[in-house]
Amino acid sequence: MQVQQFPLTILAVNHSGSIQYISQAVCHSENIHLVQVDSNCNNIYFSGQERDDFFDQVKTPTSIVIRYEKYLQHLHFTIYIPERPLRIELSDTKLSRINGWFIRKRINANGEQKRRSFTDDFDNEDNNNDGDGGDEDHDDDDADDFKCTSVYQQSFIYVYTKFYRTTQSDIYFS
Structure with missing residues (x-):
């Protein structure tokens, strides 16, 4: 917490x-x-x-x-205390894999994963273009392995509850 x-x-x-x-x-x-x-x-x-x-x-x-x-x-x-149980709703209850969309993850020599999107590749191509027309990759990708994982739909989570407070005579809801 x-x-x-x-x-x-x-x-x-x-x-x-x-x-x-x-x-x-x-x-x-x-x-x-x-x-x-x-x-x-x-x-x-x-x-x-x-x-x-x-x-x-x-x-x-x-x-x-x-x-x-x-x-x-x-x-x-x-x-103010939240009343239980909390009511939890999702904007989409069934999340599916998005066909053709992948996230490229870099796995370094220590086995740690680093997320990398396709836009990183495009940014690197623009920045690494030194005008000689070569496709040299100046990253230290040689020591790293890459793995692609699927991208899934996303959903908003809504949490609803009443809040109450205790006083000398009664319980008030707001």
Whole structure:
């Protein structure tokens, strides 16, 4: 899972109305199962390890506690949860091989594959044309083998769901 993080900037407004950037604040999450925060308050993040079974027990929005010197502030969050099961649809449910279309894959000496399309060949021919009329190939293709694989149709994947949030009195759908 990829960590999703969002920057957090803490500002203070003093009695005269001037705004000051706070860099020495300390933060923690009241519920690490829902949202997490760096201890130095730089980022709020979701690690992908949040437990959706915990949402059923939560009846209020979660919050992050921010401490700076003698001050304490709660930053409240409402988390929206996808309803299960997700509805997944494909724009085309039967994907067939496209006759006559192939992708050329380069297999180097280590056995690693590198995709290469036919347009790469045309680009190389244009760039390698040094005017002498020769068909010299300046690539280091000698050490590589090539394999052609079929090209298949592609399809869009659509995922539909309702999102809900828990509050003190009820569950709201959006």
